Amino acid sequence: MTGTPEPMVAVRNVSKRFVLPRRRLFERPHNFTAVDGVSFTIPPGTTFGVVGESGSGKTTLARMLLKLERPSEGVIQVAGEDIFAQSPAQERAFRRRVQAVFQDPYGALSPRLKAGAIIAEPLRALGVDRRTAEAKALQVLELVGMRAEAAARYPHEFSGGQRQRIAIARALSVDPRLLVLDEPVSALDVSVRAQVLSLLRDMQQRLGLTYLFIGHDLAVVHYLSDAVGVMYFGRMVETGPAVEVLRHPAHPYTRRLVALAAAEAPLGAARLGGTLPDPLAPPSGCHFRTRCAFADARCAAEAPALAEIGPGHLAACHHHSAIAAGPSPSVS
Amino acid sequence: MTRLPAVSVTICVLLVIAALFGWALEPFTPDAADFAAVLVPPFGLEGGLAQHLLGTDQLGRDMLSRLIAGTHISLMTAGAAVAVAGTIGVVLGLIGGYLGGLVEAATMRLTDAFLALPFILMALAIVAALGPGIGNIILVMILTNWARYARLVRSEVLSIKQRDFVLLARVAGVRPLVIALRHVLPNALTSILALAVLDVGRAIVLESSLSFLGLGIQPPDVSWGLILAEGRTYMSVAWWLTVWPGLLIVLAVISFNTVGERLRGHFDPRSAL
Amino acid sequence: MPPDDAASPILTVRHLTVAFGPAHQPVRAVSDASFALAAGEILGIAGESGSGKTTLCAALIRTLPRLARTAGEALFDGRDLLRLSEREMSALRGSEIAMVLQNPMTSLDPLFTIGNQIDEVRRERRVALSAVELLRRVHLTAPELRLRQYPHQLSGGMRQRVLTAMATAAVPRLLIADEPTTALDASIQDEILLLFREIRDTAGCAIIIVTHDLAAIRRLCDRVIVMYAGRIVEEGPTGDIFRTPRHPYTRALLASLPRFTADEVILQAIPGQVPNLAELPAGCAFADRCTLVLDRCRREQPVAVAAGDRRRVFCWQAEADT
Numbered sequence: 001m002t003g004t005p006e007p008m009v010a011v012r013n014v015s016k017r018f019v020l021p022r023r024r025l026f027e028r029p030h031n032f033t034a035v036d037g038v039s040f041t042i043p044p045g046t047t048f049g050v051v052g053e054s055g056s057g058k059t060t061l062a063r064m065l066l067k068l069e070r071p072s073e074g075v076i077q078v079a080g081e082d083i084f085a086q087s088p089a090q091e092r093a094f095r096r097r098v099q100a101v102f103q104d105p106y107g108a109l110s111p112r113l114k115a116g117a118i119i120a121e122p123l124r125a126l127g128v129d130r131r132t133a134e135a136k137a138l139q140v141l142e143l144v145g146m147r148a149e150a151a152a153r154y155p156h157e158f159s160g161g162q163r164q165r166i167a168i169a170r171a172l173s174v175d176p177r178l179l180v181l182d183e184p185v186s187a188l189d190v191s192v193r194a195q196v197l198s199l200l201r202d203m204q205q206r207l208g209l210t211y212l213f214i215g216h217d218l219a220v221v222h223y224l225s226d227a228v229g230v231m232y233f234g235r236m237v238e239t240g241p242a243v244e245v246l247r248h249p250a251h252p253y254t255r256r257l258v259a260l261a262a263a264e265a266p267l268g269a270a271r272l273g274g275t276l277p278d279p280l281a282p283p284s285g286c287h288f289r290t291r292c293a294f295a296d297a298r299c300a301a302e303a304p305a306l307a308e309i310g311p312g313h314l315a316a317c318h319h320h321s322a323i324a325a326g327p328s329p330s331v332s
Numbered sequence: 333m334t335r336l337p338a339v340s341v342t343i344c345v346l347l348v349i350a351a352l353f354g355w356a357l358e359p360f361t362p363d364a365a366d367f368a369a370v371l372v373p374p375f376g377l378e379g380g381l382a383q384h385l386l387g388t389d390q391l392g393r394d395m396l397s398r399l400i401a402g403t404h405i406s407l408m409t410a411g412a413a414v415a416v417a418g419t420i421g422v423v424l425g426l427i428g429g430y431l432g433g434l435v436e437a438a439t440m441r442l443t444d445a446f447l448a449l450p451f452i453l454m455a456l457a458i459v460a461a462l463g464p465g466i467g468n469i470i471l472v473m474i475l476t477n478w479a480r481y482a483r484l485v486r487s488e489v490l491s492i493k494q495r496d497f498v499l500l501a502r503v504a505g506v507r508p509l510v511i512a513l514r515h516v517l518p519n520a521l522t523s524i525l526a527l528a529v530l531d532v533g534r535a536i537v538l539e540s541s542l543s544f545l546g547l548g549i550q551p552p553d554v555s556w557g558l559i560l561a562e563g564r565t566y567m568s569v570a571w572w573l574t575v576w577p578g579l580l581i582v583l584a585v586i587s588f589n590t591v592g593e594r595l596r597g598h599f600d601p602r603s604a605l
Numbered sequence: 606m607p608p609d610d611a612a613s614p615i616l617t618v619r620h621l622t623v624a625f626g627p628a629h630q631p632v633r634a635v636s637d638a639s640f641a642l643a644a645g646e647i648l649g650i651a652g653e654s655g656s657g658k659t660t661l662c663a664a665l666i667r668t669l670p671r672l673a674r675t676a677g678e679a680l681f682d683g684r685d686l687l688r689l690s691e692r693e694m695s696a697l698r699g700s701e702i703a704m705v706l707q708n709p710m711t712s713l714d715p716l717f718t719i720g721n722q723i724d725e726v727r728r729e730r731r732v733a734l735s736a737v738e739l740l741r742r743v744h745l746t747a748p749e750l751r752l753r754q755y756p757h758q759l760s761g762g763m764r765q766r767v768l769t770a771m772a773t774a775a776v777p778r779l780l781i782a783d784e785p786t787t788a789l790d791a792s793i794q795d796e797i798l799l800l801f802r803e804i805r806d807t808a809g810c811a812i813i814i815v816t817h818d819l820a821a822i823r824r825l826c827d828r829v830i831v832m833y834a835g836r837i838v839e840e841g842p843t844g845d846i847f848r849t850p851r852h853p854y855t856r857a858l859l860a861s862l863p864r865f866t867a868d869e870v871i872l873q874a875i876p877g878q879v880p881n882l883a884e885l886p887a888g889c890a891f892a893d894r895c896t897l898v899l900d901r902c903r904r905e906q907p908v909a910v911a912a913g914d915r916r917r918v919f920c921w922q923a924e925a926d927t
Contacts, residue, residue, distance in 0.1 A: 095505030
């Protein structure tokens, strides 16, 4: 498409393999593929939601985007720059441009520092002087809806929701362009979850931020997302506009997630047969085939690639048209 | 804040005060012999004298004064040993744990080697080579003890390194040295503190044992172990020569251990008794 | 099959109160909770942090710290659980009353393998199912491997499932599960909830599920109790409560769940925070955050208002409506 702005994030064919420590001396080392050939882009000012269950590789993906892990293969570009081929100066700029909020509000804040110091830290790391950094810290504290006197208190004096706000304030203190949010509300109470999600949406609109939002709760992910990607066992099995994927999920795994997310779904409505795959020895071809009612020999022989099945909507399934023709797991 | 056992804390505090300022309270010079007052029983017993509250030893030296001087030496020795061993151990453990890889492997193998050395043999070897005395037994205690701190700190560092606030500090671009000193070390220090307090009790016993064997503090310096050793021969006729120092050792060790255990339980609930 | 109303309840809790801390300013974790549980009934206790739901369960199975002050009664088969000796309580726990608690770290012995611990339960309760089958029931991958592993080698979600397997191995008469599915993925949550229902259906076990996951409650439970700041605010059959919540907090809570509409997902945050349990107001604890608050709400603690078949709501507004 012509005329589209350069994407804020472009992930191309990224994989990450870990070598597991050997248990016996002469055993061949096991490879564990956490992320397998994932590609997607995020236009600036939008939210890309990554949905996946534990073991899907979504957290590893987030870490690579934050340069906490190095991909085994593939390229990750942020604002047009390959982040693993940066000069030290570029890396410093990168650290300002990309910030993160993680899941655990109780582990995210250093217990021995006051909230003000915690928020000011990224700025101080960039070389900003103490007074300016502290002033900015108070500013963002207000921005996230907390009072200025919170800056003098320690993390243990705050509730989970408040800590998460402090974590968000810290992330926003350096005026980032991209925020990587890894399950930022999963550990919070339901009503607090809503508060923090509203805050995140508000911040995005006000500051024009781009979000990579990772979660396992479909509803929560969709609340903020413009586009979503569904991950299963390290692979991206479906991507597309959030509303579209929600209304017309194509991949059998996505369909199952959507069915489970429907609040009225009776227990066992979306029960899967088959065996759970072993993370160390995933099934050949399509990883989902051992649990899929539509799987056949082709699925075992050939891993399906993400293919366009609608405008901007891609799914990695050989039989998506047959599946789509069947009953739709509606959500509303 | 957890409520520390009042009695133990009081005893610890009293001992430390005695160690630091006791010399001003000694009624007599600890090694002043007085052959006119040999083996005087403690005040209150038959034959006891008011000016020798805890009795005298076989050379007429006042027990109270000797015990106070002994407190000074025993606690100072233990304190110095723990402080230096702790510092060395913490620095090495921090470097190894934080940097990982070969550095960590090297420091940990060094740690293992030192942990494997048996205390008494080390003491004998060093005393044989360098002679007995305060400095050398402090050296012995440091050499045999620093490794425990290194190991503790390294395991704390490993677990703290993985915690979100450290990862987020990396994401914020904070330099590794700053992360290590600002985030990792303070969080590891709490358990180190607990270990150190426990260690004081251990060091007291070690020093007393060495001095008792004649390998440690030498006369005219005084330590509890030395007083014990000297009083051994007269134990049957003068129980106070061994009971006072023995009691002090026991009291000191129990008190420091209790406070140390409580601190450890407070900072690391999983290991609380 | 939901239980027969006429049967006498297996558990009757009356005016249960749990307080901590100094007598002049106690932290009231649970205030005046009363409810009944019929044999074979699945009851969900919904609430957020500070609601008192976990403390309530701990009070029932007597795992509260000694500093806690409990008042009221909890009759299980005519015996008051709150007044039994520790020995009598131990005898009940594990045999008639099973629990899956929130902190899997402390519930599993780190020194023994999973297999060891499951076998211990199987021996004591004479369970026919093999350990592998028990682990399969809770959908643990590679069950044979898990038996040889130690608790620290499993993730939190896996440990939670092991505990569920152990608690459901022999059939207790009452099963209390505190957040049994929180760390789990949606698909596995489904399976665990199904497991609970199967146990109730086959063996008539009564179950109390404590969780903040309202969707799970909606799917599994016959009845639900909603708690806020230590008090029960609403109680009734699940379907009714979810369709027509009467208490403003229940309504707000349901509204704060992200809901799918045709085009988007909407949610409504509840402004404010749960009050400090040491400084609870004289009136309704939700008054500060309630959109329907009346003057009376701030002064007087609401009393139970019957709101239909086996439904109660503690709200002055609801009383005004009836």
